[in-house]
Every structure is written in structure tokens, then in C-alpha cells.
Amino acid sequence: MSDTASTRATRNTPDRRPLVSAPDLLSSLVPLLADWVPRQRWFAGKGRLVTGFSLLSATELLPCTGDGTAPGLLQLLVRAQQSAPPSRTPAGGDRYQLLLGVHPAPPPQLAPAVIGRPGGGPLRGRTVYDALLDSRLCGLLLERLRVPGRLGALRFCREPDAVIPSGLPGRPIAVEQSNSSIVYGDSFILKVFRRIEPGINPDLELPRALADAKCARVPAPAAWFESAAPDEGGEPTTLGVLQPFLPGSADGWQLALNALAVRADFTGSARALGHATAEVHTALAQTLPTTELRRPQLEVIAAQMTERLTATARAVPVLQPYRARLRTAFDALAAIGHDGRSWAAQRIHGDLHLGQTLRSADEGRWSLIDFEGEPARPLAERRRPQPAVRDVAAMLRSFDYAARSGPAGGDPWSLEWARRTRDAYCLGYAEAGGLDPRSAPELMRAYETDKAVYEVLYEARHRPDWLAVPMAAIRRLAAGGERAVGSDGAGPSRAAGPDGRG
Numbered sequence: 001m002s003d004t005a006s007t008r009a010t011r012n013t014p015d016r017r018p019l020v021s022a023p024d025l026l027s028s029l030v031p032l033l034a035d036w037v038p039r040q041r042w043f044a045g046k047g048r049l050v051t052g053f054s055l056l057s058a059t060e061l062l063p064c065t066g067d068g069t070a071p072g073l074l075q076l077l078v079r080a081q082q083s084a085p086p087s088r089t090p091a092g093g094d095r096y097q098l099l100l101g102v103h104p105a106p107p108p109q110l111a112p113a114v115i116g117r118p119g120g121g122p123l124r125g126r127t128v129y130d131a132l133l134d135s136r137l138c139g140l141l142l143e144r145l146r147v148p149g150r151l152g153a154l155r156f157c158r159e160p161d162a163v164i165p166s167g168l169p170g171r172p173i174a175v176e177q178s179n180s181s182i183v184y185g186d187s188f189i190l191k192v193f194r195r196i197e198p199g200i201n202p203d204l205e206l207p208r209a210l211a212d213a214k215c216a217r218v219p220a221p222a223a224w225f226e227s228a229a230p231d232e233g234g235e236p237t238t239l240g241v242l243q244p245f246l247p248g249s250a251d252g253w254q255l256a257l258n259a260l261a262v263r264a265d266f267t268g269s270a271r272a273l274g275h276a277t278a279e280v281h282t283a284l285a286q287t288l289p290t291t292e293l294r295r296p297q298l299e300v301i302a303a304q305m306t307e308r309l310t311a312t313a314r315a316v317p318v319l320q321p322y323r324a325r326l327r328t329a330f331d332a333l334a335a336i337g338h339d340g341r342s343w344a345a346q347r348i349h350g351d352l353h354l355g356q357t358l359r360s361a362d363e364g365r366w367s368l369i370d371f372e373g374e375p376a377r378p379l380a381e382r383r384r385p386q387p388a389v390r391d392v393a394a395m396l397r398s399f400d401y402a403a404r405s406g407p408a409g410g411d412p413w414s415l416e417w418a419r420r421t422r423d424a425y426c427l428g429y430a431e432a433g434g435l436d437p438r439s440a441p442e443l444m445r446a447y448e449t450d451k452a453v454y455e456v457l458y459e460a461r462h463r464p465d466w467l468a469v470p471m472a473a474i475r476r477l478a479a480g481g482e483r484a485v486g487s488d489g490a491g492p493s494r495a496a497g498p499d500g501r502g
């Protein structure tokens with residue numbers, strides 16, 4: 001931030017009532033937000049009416065009610081109240097982070113960012129817009145991250161050895177995603193979390209742990225911002241993370257589709273990706289808590305999977321005929337514990353698919369990104385140690401998604417492509433010190449089945465045209481666990497898989 005901007009941000013005119021404590025701040029914004037928030041890609045409560053908002057905190061990062069023509073910047077944490085919340089929604093509704101620009105008359109190029117003009121309250125007569133579409137306000141956020149310290153309800157933190165140049169131009173990334181990211185001069189990427197759960201976000205926690213462990217497969221966080229006040233559990237709530245940007249890299253989903261389009265082999269890439277995954281798993285197991293899953297824990301996991309299957313078969317009747325057969329996969333998982341065996345659990349990626357991998361242009365080196373875990377699951381569950389094969393099973397499902405999309409998707413050649421790609425990935429994983437997934441058939445089958453069930457529900461709800469993809473895997477998995485790994489080619493997904501996000 002320029003000197004002027006930083007002075008403006010911290011100065012409080014004595015006779016000016018702080019905007020953030022104005023009682024009608026939120027009520028004046030509600031009509032605008034009720035229309036704008038549900039239309040955002042990151043809004044998780046689609047399909048249910050937003051009945052109101054409540055304000056959790058507000059921080060004026062730049063004054064919003066000044067006389068001049070400089071933009072103001074307001075950070076809000078709000079709860080969105082909705083009709084008929086599903087059981088996963090926290091009491092009172094999901095929390096969201098909003099970054100709002102405020103301007104008496106924004107320049108025409110900001111027209112697509114405009115949210116509206118409050119009819120009353122402290123911002124009356126000004127235009128409120130999406131601050132992350134304004135390069136000037138994106139620049140201000142980066143400046144804040146360069147200078148650690150507290151501001152209002154927020155705390156800005158930086159790794160002591162991180163070098164963050166000033167004045168890098170910021171632009172939002174174009175890809176559809178579940179959060180909002182800004183790229184600064186091809187050097188850094190700031191992910192601003194949108195749906196917020198109290199506590200440390202694994203997308204900060206795990207990459208920091210991996211950086212400590214000297215694992216270079218994940219861009220190491222340089223800075224982040226969080227709530228200044230700890231949550232009920234005594235932890236700050238992570239709100240955004242700045243990481244090095246990997247310029248010129250391509251994501252694994254696109255690379256796999258490119259290979260399929262020209263009928264090219266992908267086994268070399270898949271094997272290298274298996275190496276990268278195993279290296280990350282090994283480092284996570286070395287630095288973060290691990291545990292042994294014994295009979296009671298395995299029973300609970302199997303019961304949760306069975307419950308998801310039952311609920312999904314109720315919601316998506318085409319799954320019903322396969323339910324009993326699929327259930328045997330979960331019974332087999334519980335049986336591991338009955339036999340007195342146990343299984344190692346550790347922190348994992350939690351939402352691994354081709355869209356969460358990047359390959360560098362120069363040396364073809366794979367990195368893994370986006371350690372948030374499956375966004376639909378509660379944070380406490382996402383941060384729990386789990387069998388590492390869950391990530392492997394998820395990646396195998398992604399290969400299946402890739403092989404079954406595109407014009408020739410699902411033809412014999414692409415299914416054979418998926419089978420070879422799966423085998424190469426598992427081989428690479430084992431070569432780099434991971435447990436050979438093929439030596440854990442019960443776990444692989446259970447986790448692949450659970451993932452495919454999740455995909456069925458997602459596709460039935462959001463993209464019925466894609467339902468055939470997980471249903472093909474369901475038929476294979478129901479037909480028998482004996483070749484659950486390495487049969488017709490299932491692999492996970494979400495770059496274009498359930499959730500359709502990257």
C-alpha cells in the first residue's frame with residue numbers, strides 16, 4: 001500500500017463514528033447481499049432461499065466514508081440464514097467472508113463488479129462492489145500481508161523469511177473455483193476463503209507443516225490473514241493464504257484431457273504424480289499426528305459410509321439395485337477391525353483429484369495444491385487423521401472421470417488408458433515409499449465406493465448428464481471387490497467431477 005493508503009487505513013478521525021459499529025451497516029447492505037451472494041460460485045447453499053444475514057465482524061481496511069474519490073475497503077464476516085438447512089449446516093447458517101469495495105462513483109471498468117447502492121445506513125449513496133475485481137484494492141490486501149500486524153478484527157501474518165515485493169499488480173484468476181484467488185505479478189497467489197469455518201484451515205496448516213518438513217511438492221505459504229480473536233477452540237480462523245505462484249504450470253485435469261484427446265499415453269505422468277503423492281504423505285506422517293485405527297474406529301468409518309450409501313440410494317433411486325452389493329465393501333472394512341488388525345491413519349490431502357495437481361512447464365515436476373479437504377465436510381472431520389489410501393482412491397476416481405469425459409469418453413481405448421494410468425500411479429506411489437495401494441484391497445474398495453457414492457449424489461443433484469460416469473464405477477464396484485484396484489479404470493475427479501470445481 002502507498003504511504004497515503006496505509007495512513008488512511010489506520011487513521012480514525014475523532015468525531016467520526018467507526019463505520020463498523022454503525023448499527024444499520026448490515027441492515028442497509030442486506031437487500032444487496034440477498035441478491036448478490038446466492039449468485040456467487042462460492043456460495044454453498046444454492047437452491048435454498050436466503051432469509052437473512054447476521055454480522056459476525058466488520059473491519060474497515062480502507063475508510064469507506066471519506067470525502068475524496070479513493071475507494072474504501074470493507075471486510076465482513078456474515079452468516080447467511082437460509083430456509084430448510086441441511087443437517088451439515090452449522091446452527092444459524094453458513095459463515096461467509098465478503099470483501100467489499102466502496103466508492104462514491106466507481107470507474108466504468110468496475111461495472112461488472114457492482115453489487116449495488118445501499119438506500120440507507122452509513123454507506124448510503126455510495127456504490128458497493130466486489131473488491132477482488134478491483135486491482136487497486138487487491139494491491140492493498142497484498143500490502144497488508146507484507147506488513148504483519150493487527151487491524152480491526154483481523155490479524156495479518158507473514159513467515160519471517162518470506163520476501164514479498166511491493167506493488168505487484170493483482171488480477172483475479174479466471175477459473176471457476178470454490179474460493180476466490182488473486183494472482184500477483186505471476187509471483188504469488190492469494191486464496192481468499194469464502195465459506196468460513198472457525199479454526200485453522202488445513203490449506204494453511206498442511207502446507208506450513210510440509211514446508212517445515214522441507215517437502216517441496218507444495219507451494220509454501222508466505223503470509224496469511226486470520227481472525228484476531230480466537231474461536232471457541234482457542235484457534236484463530238484462517239481467512240486467506242498467500243503462496244508462491246507456479247507460473248506456466250498446467251493442471252493435471254487439463255493435461256489428462258489433452259492426452260486423451262490425442263490418444264497419448266499418460267503413464268509416465270501418472271507414475272511421477274504417484275511419487276509426488278507419496279512424498280507428501282510421508283512428510284505429513286512425519287510432522288503431524290498419526291494414529292492407529294482399530295476395531296471401534298474402523299466400525300465407525302464403515303458405519304458412516306453405509307449411512308451415506310443408504311441416504312444416497314434413497315435420494316437417487318438408480319443406485320438402489322446396487323446398494324446391498326456395495327455395502328459389502330463397507331462390511332469388509334469393518335471386518336479388518338474384527339480380525340484384530342489395525343490401520344495407520346495420518347493427515348492427508350482429503351480432496352485429491354487431477355484438478356488439484358500442477359505440473360511445471362520446464363521440468364514436468366508435479367506439485368499438489370488445495371489442502372482444504374472436501375468442502376462439504378465439517379472442518380473437524382477434515383482435520384482428523386485418515387488412511388492415506390483415501391487420497392489414492394480419490395485420485396484413481398479422477399482418472400476414471402477423465403477417461404469417461406470428452407467425445408470418445410468411455411470407449412474401450414480410453415478405459416484401457418484409465419487402467420494403465422491407475423496402475424502407473426499406484427506403482428509410482430509405492431516406489432516413492434508409499435504403501436502399495438494394491439496391498440490394501442479392502443480399504444481401496446471401501447474408499448473408492450464411498451467416493452463414487454458421493455459422486456452419484458453430486459451429479460444427480462447438479463449435473464445429471466454426468467451421472468453415467470460414477471454409475472459405471474458403481475456397477476464395477478458392485479460386481480466384486482476382487483479387482484477394485486486396476487480394473488476398468490476409475491479415478492477421481494472434480495476439476496470436472498462432482499463439484500465441478502478445481
Ligand SMILES: Nc1ncnc2c1ncn2[C@@H]1O[C@H](COP(=O)(O)OP(=O)(O)O)[C@@H](O)[C@H]1O
Pocket residue numbers: 173175176177178179180181189191219243244245246247249251355356358369370372501502
Ligand atoms: N500456487 C499456484 N500456482 C499456480 N496456479 C495455482 C496455484 N494455486 C492455485 N492455482 C490455480 O488456481 C486454481 C484454484 O486453486 P485452488 O487452491 O484449487 O482453489 P479452490 O479451493 O477454489 O479450488 C487451481 O486449479 C490452479 O489453476
Ligand SMILES: [Mg+2]
Pocket residue numbers: 355356370501502
Ligand atoms: Mg481446488
